[in-house]
Amino acid sequence: MNSWISEVSKWLRRIAGARLILGGLAVLALVGAGLAFRPGAPQKATYTDLLRLAEAGQAARVEVHGDRVVVWQQAGQETAAIVGDEALRRELVSRFVAAGAPLEFQGVEAEGARSLAVVAPIALLGVFGLAALGMERRRRRSHFTEQKSAAGQAKVRFADVAGMDEVKQELTETVEFLQSPERFGRLGGRAPRGVLMTGEPGTGKTLLARAVATEAGVPFLSASGSSFQEVFVGIGASRVRSLFAQARKVAPCIVFIDEIDAVGRARGKQADSAAADHDQTLNQLLVEMDGFDHTTGIVVIASTNRADVLDPALLRPGRFDRQIVVPLPDLRGRAEILAVHARPIAIGDTVDLSCVARATPGFSGADLANLLNEAAILAAREGADQVEPAHIDRARDRVLMGLERKGVLIHEGERHATAVHEAGHVAVGLLAPNCDPVHKVSILPRGRALGVTQAMPERDRMMFRREDLEDRICMLMGGRAAEMAILGTMTAGAADDIQRAAGIARKMVGELGMSDLGPISIGGPESQPSQALVDRVDEAARALVEAQLARAVAIIESRRAEIDALVEALLARETLDAGEIVACFPREGAARLSAA
Secondary structure (H helix, E strand, O other): OHHHHHHHHHHHHHHHHHHHHHHHHHHHHHHHHHHHOOOOOOEEOOHHHHHHHHHHOOEEEEEEEOOEEEEEEOOOOEEEEEOOOHHHHHHHHHHHHHOOOOEEEEOHHHHHHHHHHHHHHHHHHHHHHHHHHHHHHHHHHOOEEEEOOOOOOOOOOHHHOOOOHHHHHHHHHHHHHHHOHHHHHOOOOOOOOEEEEEOOOOOOHHHHHHHHHHHHOOOEEEEEHHHHOOOOOOHHHHHHHHHHHHHHHHOOEEEEEEOOHHHHEOOOOOOOHHHHHHHHHHHHHHHHHHHOOHHHOEEEEEEEOOHHHEOHHHHOOOOOOEEEEOOOOOHHHHHHHHHHHOOOOOEOOOOOHHHHHHOOOOOOHHHHHHHHHHHHHHHHHOOOOOEOHHHHHHHHHHHHHOOEOOOOOOOHHHHHHHHHHHHHHHHHHHHOOOOOOEEEEEOOOEOOEOOEEEEOOOOOOOOOOHHHHHHHHHHHOHHHHHHHHHHOOOOHHHHHHHHHHHHHHHHHHHOOOOOOOOOOOOOOOOOOOOHHHHHHHHHHHHHHHHHHHHHHHHHHHHOHHHHHHHHHHHHHHOEEEHHHHHHHOOOOOOOOEOOO
């Protein structure tokens, strides 16, 4: 039943675009046929024949249209003749008047109006038909745009894309394949048919595609994965066909599909019409990518941050030959990206972008652009002429910790509890050897938090050891430990800390094998662990968090005097930087603190 409905819907979709045009043409044909072959057409006659009709008195009615005379006889027959001579025409009219026949004159304007009345509907239908044809053609191509490198005002080149030299090298080679295929084909090689860019959001995948469009010097056709989906069955496959049909016309060219996971998701076993239409669209994409001629010069570039959900048939060599990972930028890459985004901004001479890059580990290119933009907005709001380091520091705090809510009135008891909680985080962060250095602590409400402690990594971490993750859990539980050891109670402010700590512990036990249960993995999409194993993982994760909580309590009790001093300083100044924290913990010194 579903397949029959699908076929009927497909057939209706195929004729829907043309039915208006066909209807208009049919009406035009009927009107033309009616005008050409209408019944009772007048019989042609000579001047002499009309004189005989006048003398015999057989005329029931006479019409004169300029030099054309039409006579209706008593029997209903219509006779017409052309009388060009004006004198003869007057004589003929006199004869019919004398015979008593009703006479009617039709002027040239009336005749033209009659012709216009006949032609106007035909012309109107023609205009509607052409408009419908244009709309149909635009509808078929509305899901993708064609952009040539010579067009457009703002162009993005590879020089404008910083922090990803290896990725640019891969894409530059793809561009060279299109520009000079003989260079690589002399040894029998062929250009890659597809390049898939994967990476986290904000790393610059779409920006790279725009740079490729500028550098390639060939037509660039772009579409989004969601543009192939429609409520009508079969529209997706039709749009894939039209996209690649246009690509063949303008080849060599580049076809860019953004967020391809919307159309390239792995095919399932569902029997509903939506899944069937998705599979049909994906199948058409697979055929198009592996079906066109090798010499046509069509390269497909796609981007996604969900490569794990793509269909395996789409990822095989011959379709997407190359998979390029666009990673988060490292320290050098962040510095280059900041330099690019700082060009249109009035940056002060005291701003060191390399220091900003060190203070922003884990930031993507989009995050760095947003950071400088927020700093420029803060500087403009304060009436400053340039962006200073203080503006960038405040902008980073806003991005990482949220907007300050200075107008919130907080009870003194809650302020004290918040100060104790944050002091616990700071103490554990100082004394746990593998924690990131503490950069700032504040009890000003930001976002939904009443206080924040900011730790700044000293370097980009490519992997984490077991000791690193345990110390991170210990620091997260430092706030709850301070509440228990100093306040003798517990508050709801530790809810987010507990959630994050439990998540790290569960991942350590169930995915990374960092527990007594050994190397097990229950986090994969295809894993089907038993309930007993899941219970053991939960118990091991809970024990890990409990152990780190006890460790944090011991650290708090061993530094009670320093924590009391930090709490007093927080209540007095609300926000403390690294140097002010050092003053409260003289024994630890500045070695464990960030100088940024």
